[in-house]
Amino acid sequence: MNARRTTLIVVVLTVLAIFLGGTIIAMSTTPHEPDAGPTGNTAPGGPVVAFYGDSYTLGTGASDPSKRWSTVISAERGWNEVNPSVNGLGFVNNRDRLPEGGDLVEQVIAAKPDILFITMGLNDNFSMPERADDIEAAIHRDFTTIRNNLPRTRIIVVEPFWYTDDRPQSLDTISGWVEREGRAIGADLVPGASHWIEGHPEWMASDGLHPNDDGYAQIARRMDEELSRLGLGVPSGTAAPPVSR
Numbered sequence: 001m002n003a004r005r006t007t008l009i010v011v012v013l014t015v016l017a018i019f020l021g022g023t024i025i026a027m028s029t030t031p032h033e034p035d036a037g038p039t040g041n042t043a044p045g046g047p048v049v050a051f052y053g054d055s056y057t058l059g060t061g062a063s064d065p066s067k068r069w070s071t072v073i074s075a076e077r078g079w080n081e082v083n084p085s086v087n088g089l090g091f092v093n094n095r096d097r098l099p100e101g102g103d104l105v106e107q108v109i110a111a112k113p114d115i116l117f118i119t120m121g122l123n124d125n126f127s128m129p130e131r132a133d134d135i136e137a138a139i140h141r142d143f144t145t146i147r148n149n150l151p152r153t154r155i156i157v158v159e160p161f162w163y164t165d166d167r168p169q170s171l172d173t174i175s176g177w178v179e180r181e182g183r184a185i186g187a188d189l190v191p192g193a194s195h196w197i198e199g200h201p202e203w204m205a206s207d208g209l210h211p212n213d214d215g216y217a218q219i220a221r222r223m224d225e226e227l228s229r230l231g232l233g234v235p236s237g238t239a240a241p242p243v244s245r
Contacts, residue, residue, distance in 0.1 A: 040065060040081030041074035049079040050108040052146075053119035056161040056219075058085035061210030069220040070117070073227065076234045082111040090123035091138035092131055105142055109149045115232075116146065116153050118187070121160030121174045128170035139177050147185035156230070157182030161219075162194035163209055190226045193219075 051057050051070045059068025066075075074081040084107045088094045098104070108116055120142075124135045146155065159175050171194060182189050196219055197203045203215035211219065227233060 040068075040071040040083045041079060043074075043078040043080050046078040046080050047114035048082060048111055049074060049115040049117070050082040050111045050113035051085055051117045051119065052104050052108045052142075053083075053085040053117070054089045054123055055085070055087040055210055056122065056163075057083065057117070057119045058087060059216065060087055061205030061207065061212055062216050063213050067213045067216050069216045069223055072216070072220040073223055076224070077232070078235070079115075082108065082113060084108070085119075088123055089120070090127070090135070091120055091142060092134050093123040093127055105145055109146065113150070113153055115156065116150065117156045117158060118143070118146070118178075118182070119158040119161065119193075121178050122162060124174055125160075125168055125170045128168070128173070132173070135174065136177050139174075139181050143181040143185050143187075147187075155182075155185060155187035156190060156227075157187040158190040158223075159193040161196070163197075163204070165198055167194070188230050190223070193222070196222045 053070075055061075057068070057070055059065050059070070062068050065071055070083050070085075071081060073079075084104055086094070086098065086104065088097070089104065095103070121139075124131075127135065143157075146153075157178060160171065160178060162171055175194065179189060179191070197211055197215050200215070200218070203211055203218055205212040205215070224234060
């Protein structure tokens with residue numbers, strides 16, 4: 001092998017090694033995509049019920065997904081749960097972290113649910129007031145898109161959850177936008193959810209941010225009460241989960 005050919009091979013191999021090394025480094029530093037969460041309770045023949053939410057609907061902090069409030073109320077009622085909720089998600093917050101083509105609005109529409117819960121808004125408080133106009137516009141856009149694509153679905157809009165006894169002014173502002181847009185699309189409204197675990201630190205997981213199993217049981221109990229008011233109560237003979245007090 002002559003010297004020129006040897007030099008060419010060395011250069012090619014060096015470039016290839018740099019390219020592959022750079023690819024590996026790029027892959028290793030790519031931000032971890034948030035987990036969209038598994039489909040929850042299954043009930044053959046039952047209605048499909050979808051949940052558009054954040055970590056409080058995903059069940060972060062629970063010892064098992066079966067303990068999260070969405071799965072508890074679905075199991076009680078024989079619902080097929082579709083729950084692609086994402087940690088940290090808001091109407092505007094962390095939307096860029098979703099995989100391409102994985103927007104939750106598209107996912108819940110694709111499920112063609114009989115009932116859809118919207119439980120969003122908590123995380124947008126961390127972008128207030130700087131992004132107030134964007135948040136208000138995003139709420140309107142999401143609600144309108146969902147209703148236009150799911151004209152026969154029963155939509156239940158829940159006041160945004162909250163995690164501390166201190167309440168920023170932005171929480172009332174965002175809750176007001178959520179309520180207004182919920183009314184505009186003819187949704188059922190569940191008020192007061194931001195207070196449901198207020199004053200009970202024992203209902204919080206060790207991270208201090210999310211409910212523990214008792215906290216989710218409390219949310220499930222309060223949601224049971226609201227759903228009974230809306231005519232979606234637990235079928236006769238099925239007991240609601242106990243709550244530690």
